[in-house]
Amino acid sequence: MARTIRILIAKPGLDGHDRGAKVVAHALMEAGMEVIYTGLHQTVEQIVATALQEDVDVIGLSIMSGAHIPITEKLVRKAREAGIDDKMIVVGGVIPGRDIPRLKELGVRGVFPGGTPFTEIVRVIKENVRRDQEAKWE
């Protein structure tokens, strides 16, 4: 049996609008995942350190300020430096459609703009984590 998926829900940067992050955390917990919530005002370095320490499978960024591209770029870079670039990254928040290709290019595997159904978020995460785990065994 596959182990429980562990996901870090992170609020990077100075933005404090956390309704979305908390609501998604509730949904993921209800879907059987283990959720670790960073709390507000986290630097990318702090998020990477927590991801490492908590040994999560997924890092979920919740960003409402419009700074999703620079923050994600930095996270990808820092994760690589810390040797945890195998973690799946997903991003949610106020994300205009035109920015999705750039996020995907950075390696983000799920982009969830406001209003994305919970079932969709859960499906994307589960499928990708399963694929990662299978890949490890091949």
Add this chain to the structure above:
Amino acid sequence: MGVAKYTKDAKGQITDVTLQSGIHVKTFYGPEDLERIGFSYEKDLADPGAYPFTRAIHPQGYRSRAWTTRQYTGFGTSYETNERFKLMIDHGQTGLNVAFDLPTQMGYDSDDPMAEGEVGRVGMAVDSLRDFEVAFKDINLAKIGSGLTINAVASIMLAMYQAVAEKYGYDAKVISATPQNDILKEMIGRGAWIFPVEPAVKLIGDTIEYSMTTMPRTNPVSICGYHIRESGATPAQEIGYAILIANAYIDNVLPRGYDVDEFVGRFSFNFNVFGNIWEQVAKFRAARKLWARNLKEKYGVKKESNMFMRGLFGGGGYGLTKAQPENNIMRGAYYALSAALAGAQTIALCSYDEAYTIPTPHSAVISLRTLQLLMDEVGLRDTVDPLAGSYFIETLTKEMEEKIEEEMAKIEQVGGIVSAVSTGYIQNLVSQQAYAFEKGIQSGELLKVGVNIHTEGESKDVELHEYTGETAEKQIEELKRVRRERNQRETTRTLVDLEQATRAGKNVMPYLVDCCKAYATVGEMTSVFRNVFGEFKEPGLF
């Protein structure tokens, strides 16, 4: 998004309506409902302008003065903000409502590593008095009042506003600022907190005390049920928590030796408007009544005008949708209608593109026109409290009043508002409600046009407000120039004085004004507070 819950029978007929606050709406209302709730004209309503002000705080309502229109504005550098201010004033806007970028709200200078990528993004960047000099250039500060949407460092921004006004030759006595300055709601909902609860509330007490003597036209605190609602609270909780928060601020000032009548008249409120129209109207009417009664009965306020619940009713951000964004223009119109039907003093609307981005000039003007249309074209100024006497509205107003009191009692039971915020009790409750609400939208139990009914495939992007890194570069260059050109010895002196005053527990406001005038930066002043006070620790929820 605040829609009610509808139950239908097999034929599609509505059999029950439950409002977000948990009140059931009947098929129709009649005289027996007024009898049931013990309705009394004198006690529950009274004429407009008479206690308990359920109908209106002014006897003439909008006949004597239409509501103030105050769109939330500010982005990029102070130069760009100044241009947008002037655009809105040229289009007939009567008050400013300043948006600050996140580094400013969190007390970081634009060149602080914490500010990276955020400078000028969601509001104007303010590092020093220099930025205010540019932003408020050629704006008549004796005539135009300014809302300053900032909380953790509202004391600094209020001091900065006094400094800029004096620099431009206005007496502090004639200027009118409305800093948001409500830190407890930041801890519940919006997240722009810095210092722990106790010193954070003390800073608010300082601004209230200082305004009383030095800037009497200033409204030192604007209590925001708004953001609490955006975080998932019901309309009844929105009002109940706001009244309790206001009481916490009163309780901080009273022991300093003032009479409540000396300062409470300058309190103002900021409430949300999205959702069921009747529930919103009843909410505002009940809120005015409860606030007046709270002040009269709990605090012994004597002067009637001090019991007015004045405020900005508007926004409606959470009601807006990304899907079919133009629908948000119509939503805004109905939200403004509910606020106007309920006698709001000030109304602002979120612009239709705000579910995506900072409003473009075009969308900001549409919001303003929406308000002007209600005011000048369709009759909202004709008569005061036009819905009064409706069997339904009066019953609902009374039921809402009871619900609000119920919510307040629940908080008192867990040790009061300060404790309920410090322990995360409220944050936990509203986040669970927010989750239940989202599930309702996703399952279609709660209806939302364009989202789960009347949908139309892929939604398209709207025109976006552009953000470029150039803003940050320009801002940082300006900041460096200020640091280079200022009288460093004087700046250091004012900062040392500020630190001593802070440690001694004095009112910090006069010291902050001195710092601002010496071009100390927001980051430097905040660092003084950070060193003395420490930082708020968020209660863990998961």
